[in-house]
Amino acid sequence: MKFTGKNVLITGAASGIGKQLAITLAGYGLKVWINYRSRPEAADAIKAEIEESGGEAAVIGFDVVDEEAFIEGIKTIILSDGELSYLVNNAGITNDKLAIRMKKEDFTNVLDVNLTSAFVGCREALKAMSKKRFGCVVNIASIVAETGNAGQVNYSASKGGLITMTKSFAQEGSARGIRFNAVTPGFIATEMTDKLSDEIKDSYTAKIPLKRFGDPKDIAEAVAFLLSDSSAYITGEVLKVNGGMYM
Numbered sequence: 001m002k003f004t005g006k007n008v009l010i011t012g013a014a015s016g017i018g019k020q021l022a023i024t025l026a027g028y029g030l031k032v033w034i035n036y037r038s039r040p041e042a043a044d045a046i047k048a049e050i051e052e053s054g055g056e057a058a059v060i061g062f063d064v065v066d067e068e069a070f071i072e073g074i075k076t077i078i079l080s081d082g083e084l085s086y087l088v089n090n091a092g093i094t095n096d097k098l099a100i101r102m103k104k105e106d107f108t109n110v111l112d113v114n115l116t117s118a119f120v121g122c123r124e125a126l127k128a129m130s131k132k133r134f135g136c137v138v139n140i141a142s143i144v145a146e147t148g149n150a151g152q153v154n155y156s157a158s159k160g161g162l163i164t165m166t167k168s169f170a171q172e173g174s175a176r177g178i179r180f181n182a183v184t185p186g187f188i189a190t191e192m193t194d195k196l197s198d199e200i201k202d203s204y205t206a207k208i209p210l211k212r213f214g215d216p217k218d219i220a221e222a223v224a225f226l227l228s229d230s231s232a233y234i235t236g237e238v239l240k241v242n243g244g245m246y247m
Contacts (some may be wrong), residue, residue: 001228005085006136008227009077011064011121012091014042016190017140020216021088022046022123024224030086033077037063037091064091064117074124083132086227087125089118090140092158094192099153107154114158115165122169126178133177138223139166143186143242159184162240170236179235181226184235186242189212209244 007023012018014036023046026032032050034057035044043059050057054219062069077084092114095106118139129135144152145159163182170180187193187204193213196204205211222241225231240246 001030001031001224001230003028003085003228005030005083005136005227007077007081008086008088009033009035009060009074009084009121010088010090010108011035011117013035014039014046016192017185017188017197017216017219019046019088020220021049021090021223022057023053024220025086025088025218025227026050026057027053027240028224028228029055029130031056031058031081034059035064035073035091036061064121065112067120070117070120071124074121074128078128083130084125085135087121087135087137088140088223088227089137089162090101091117094152094155096151096155098151102153106219107157110154111158111161114127114155115161118162119165122165122180125175126169126173129178130176132235136179136227137166137169137173137181138226139180139182140219140223141166141182141184141238143184143240143246145184146238146240147246166238167236174235178233179226181231181234181236182238183219183222183226184238184240184242185219186214186240186245188216190216203214207245208242212243214241214243 013034022032034043047057062073141162142159144156166182
């Protein structure tokens with residue numbers, strides 16, 4: 001795949017899908033900015049792995065919920081590289097419980113990380129990218145944004161909002177040549193799903209037509225496509241990567 005831009009900021013890139021995003025996008029020749037909140041050693045290890053493979057990476061620590069820190073982080077990247085070509089809003093949390101037991105702060109805290117921070121990232125990326133009339137943003141949503149899920153009222157609301165927000169940004173960014181798309185992963189084999197019991201894993205796998213959990217690389221390659229010049233005529237789209245679990 002070909003990339004006209006030269007760098008990418010990935011939020012929440014110290015583990016899981018974010019880690020694979022960094023490795024994959026660096027493999028395509030992009031300078032990767034690895035964002036972390038509380039695990040600098042993990043981010044440094046990813047940077048070292050990328051550089052050992054001949055790629056280029058930098059580590060940038062800030063909490064995406066801190067608006068000013070997010071803004072300053074993007075300014076730091078532009079000061080270093082002269083531009084921000086691509087952004088992947090990947091940072092996210094869960095706080096699962098049934099709605100009748102969910103406190104307001106349980107709801108708003110998840111929205112702050114998963115949705116509001118992505119708004120700040122999209123807004124600031126649009127400002128920065130507009131100067132060159134080029135750029136692309138991919139937001140990592142979730143299959144539950146499309147299906148809902150018991151015990152995840154907060155998470156599904158945050159990811160559902162992310163999808164419609166992506167479409168609205170796509171409409172605003174199109175006149176400036178800036179594209180916005182979203183990816184909705186299904187069940188992906190990460191540290192989070194590794195904690196599930198074999199029984200629960202088997203029950204989920206039975207519902208997936210491809211009969212397996214996805215690999216983080218499945219998500220990374222989908223994101224790479226949406227960032228690349230190969231998808232130059234795609235904006236406001238939601239790409240399902242779920243093994244057929246929701247069609």
